Amino acid sequence: MSLLRRLRANAGDPHPATVSGFTVGAMFCLCGLYTFFTILLPTPPGFHVGAVSLIGLSAVLGGPVLMALPWARIPTAARLMIAPVAMTLIALHNVAAGTDAFRYGMFFFLVFVWFGLGEPRGTSLRMSPLLVIAYLTPLIMRHASPSDLASLSYTLPLYLTVGELLAWRTDRLRQLQERLRRLAEHDSLTGLPNRAAFMAALQDRCAAPGPVAVLFFDLDGFKQINDRLGHAAGDDVLVQVAGALRDIARPGLDLPARLAGDEFVMLLPETSAAEAQAAAGRAVRRLGELRAVDGTPVRASVGVAAGQGIAADQLLARADTAMYAAKHRPESAA
Template sequence: MYRILGKTLAIAVLSTLASLLISFAFVPMLGGKVAGAGLVMTIVCPIAISIPASLAHFYQAEKLRSANLALAQARDELAAAYARLQHQAQRDALTGVLNRAAFMAELEAQSRAGVHGGLLFIDVDHFKSVNDRFGHAAGDEALSAIGTVLAGLSRGNDIVGRLGGEEFAVFLHQASPERMLDHSQTIREAVAAIDLQTPAGIRIALGISIGAFHCAPRFDPVEALAAADRNLYRAKSAGRNTVVA
């Protein structure tokens, strides 16, 4: 409000000065004299006109400025909320990695981009027994811990997702077959090293089987995942807690 009053007074002063300047410049040229009532009118009129007009103008301008600021803030908040919702829609609520739909969409994007890489299909060994022996809360904690390990070991352009239940998938961007196998073993060892304990202090041993498949450029995501799944089945048949490529 003080800013509006300050601007209004400034306009009143400038209007008065302009009125005086015009009067003293032109009235004598017309044979008149700026004095008495004429001088008073020269001062009073611009003040009487400019103050209410300026107040109304600046008040409306301030309201418009405040409305624009509020609108910009609301737009930013809406954009942030949309980004959060979009992020949440792509994420598995329990593990924080991509959900199946988002993972497959990202895998399709990698294929369209013409990149190659290693696709890992991961299954937690004997997960049902973890739920049966220690409860579903322990099972959820195990899945969350595995998701954290997978995400922590990934590089910038790698993709990590939970396909459902105790199944995860990882795509290693531009990875060679050698890196794919090395990374698979690193993941397997990291999961085995997870220190997960029950409230009673009993350690819950975790193991994973991995089916790995190296994807050539322009690979078919569905076929590649099926190939990795077949290798996962072979890993399960070979005794679990192993990698088959």
């Protein structure tokens, strides 16, 4: 994949690791460009234009590479190795650019902004020893005054406060996004994936190689349970059914879901028609063990559809048709 295509892919990837890597890469680019801009400004004594330009060029060239890396597949520890690299570049820049207060501290500040926006809480604290070394080394090399050395006593708390506050805020936003995503993709009563989540998973599976099957469940006599015992009793039956489907699903493979009302489905990846029929039989027996609050047994009709290279909506429609056919036969699976 070309660098440009990888950049476009990462720009739209919501994975937290990708967002963090893309963010720090963008910061490298922007800081490198800003370094070139500072050359045009009045400079302090001892400012080395060539060295500062080389450091800025390194950041500009390295930024797109960082933005394009597959961060979702790279361990967190490897991603955090960017921090010592960044602080080393900043220290070299400060050796070459002098001890002007704004120039000296700005890039360190941006590193901690990255920690806050892209990394877990506590990262700023863990990286603070690196900051102390990178901050003090250029000052010592330039024989800075005691007041310049003492500036660490207020810059370090500032950086840590900003980094940790941003990390706390970012963590809260991610938790909120996760709750909203779950609400959008799951049934509020049973906790199972809803129709939208199921169809997305089914479409992905149908587009992949290998056989796939769908079980379509409809509870028999559910309306009578609702009418006779009340909606609370009906809800209890639905929750029991959801639990039973979770119990029989193969962990990490099968996906049970609630479509609507008393209709449930289960996605069975890598499953032939014969295997799906056997799974339907097990499901019917498991559901037959359930009881409403008054002891009424729970019964279900099950439709089975299996195939390979078939459209998701077509496979679901076949399972739906098979379920209605099952309602008119003594067996409960078709």
